[in-house]
Amino acid sequence: MQKSSRKKLTFSSAKRRLVEADFEGGAVTSDAGLLLVRETDRKLGLIRSISKRMADGRQEGKVEHSVETMLRQRVMGAVRGMGGSE
Secondary structure, eight states: OOOOOOOEEEEOOSSSOOEEEESSOSOOOTTHHHHHHHHHHHHHOHHHHHHHTSOOOSOGGGOOSOHHHHHHHHHHHHHHHTTOOO
16 A cells, blocks of 8 residues: 655645645645735745836826735736636
């Protein structure tokens, strides 16, 4: 009998909760892909890098959300939409 090697991924804290992923089956959430994308972006800094290269013609005193924040929301929304029907 072959010994199972259980590998887990640990993500940055989500509102002071430990978030882990393993591949042993069990309960599944439809939002797990977002955690993986978020963690990958945190490590690689892709959204931050792209947002710094985008022109922002808005009046600085009237800006409530940064380009980076809006881009991150748009990317995560698009990833969420790729999850199929709910």
